[in-house]
Amino acid sequence: MAAEVSDEPWAERLRALLSRHRRVVLGIAGAPGSGKSTFARRIVRCFDDAVHVPMDGFHLADVELDRLGRRGRKGAADTFDAYGYLALLQRIRAHPGHVVYAPEFDRDIEQPIAGAIPVGPRDRLVVTEGNCLLDDEEPWPTVRELCDEVWFLDIPPEVRRPRLIARHIEFGKTPEQAQAWVRDVDDPNAERIERSRRNADFVVRVGAEHSRPNYGS
Template sequence: MEVSSFPTSCKSLQQSPSVEALLPRKSWFPHWNQVHLFPTKKALRPLVGRTGNLTWKQNHSQVLKCQLKEVPIIETGCMEEIYDILAKRLVPNAAAESNPNFKHIVGLCGPPGAGKSTLAFEVASRVNKLWPQKSSAFDSQVESPEVAIVLPMDGFHLYRHQLDKMKDPEEAHARRGSPWTFDPERLLRCLINLRNEGSVYVPSFDHGVGDPVEDDIFVSLQHKVVIVEGNYLLLNEDVWRDISSTFDEKWFIDVDIEKSMERVLRRHISTGKPPDIAKWRIDYNDRPNAELIIKSKQRADLIIKSVDFSR
């Protein structure tokens, strides 16, 4: 597909150097907390086992079992419990840092209908509630108790006028939401600016208008935890691979594809699409995208088993 030219810079507090010069080295945080135990490059962190238990006995044999797992998995009876677990996981890493520019950036990936936005905002909300209990050193330095923020990938959709300029505009609009209908270079630049400068403006997405809204989200110095949520954050190709390298942690929401497509169908119908058009869009666009995204699950540091939101 041919994409028309579009600025890939992202407004920040300072003019940023080139992308190639600023790709950050991954940082690891060898801290323990009470929830998970899984191995990183320098240490073991807490883990929730497949059995749904919230803690494991930390003896030698069980640690070895953890190390043999490709990716640790969180699986419990309800999403509320998962939100709490993930928030408790994030707070110690952020609270241990005294650098005012510090950011602990999480990449949250999953197929359409997995519940990424809900999980990201619920976890951020819980981090903000837990923060005063864990990080009194920062309380006097920030203007707001909110230290966690969500950065949605939706704001990096190509504009409709850019899709109009592609070789096959009708196909481009029909497949909107596929990887090639986003601007990953711009997302990468924003993440690099955030890592190096501590603050950045990013676009949001207006679903009513169907286009991004420039500079609508401000990630400031006070934010210590940034949850970036989107479909393609773990793809192992082209610029997406570089985006993945900017994250301190990579999470994947694992959901049965039939369940996720049911949720997407309800979403399409709720926005006014006739049922037959909604089903066609799922078969033509949403399901192929979901199948591609699911293949990137193996690149996650942590897999979160999605359950019905009503449970």
């Protein structure tokens, strides 16, 4: 199973989960810019039979966001196909012997791509990540139940915001547009996500030397 597993506390916790379950679905939640995708890929690289399934593949297409009048706040909870994401996790849980295809989000075109990620029978660890995994509104509590654990990435705003601004600029926004988007869209999302951290099983301190179980703080 393991290729090169870290000796950090999160790795010990993950090994314990894998020792108890035939397949583990691990959720990673956190605010925009907290490093969810980077952390998920880091975990997956530690194992020979793991796969990364990001929630970003369930972004609604821009044409639908335009129809709904929500494109100006893309990334908020109601700009995802939440029940489609729930159905994918249900299939992954119900059919471990089959290949289940998940969508991915292409940053170059800022659109979801269907059927891009195969989750196969040999994948014992499925790492899924996204903003809303710990949210209290339906269907997110049901999503959480489909995960063996959901971890929360804790990152200071003064680290998160510059990351986000740089990312928005990299994908085509001007510095002014990037700063406005972070202020008007990403920061309100982050506030909602931060309130949901009490639902996490484990908190990973980004950039710190330790992680700890979550006791509702």
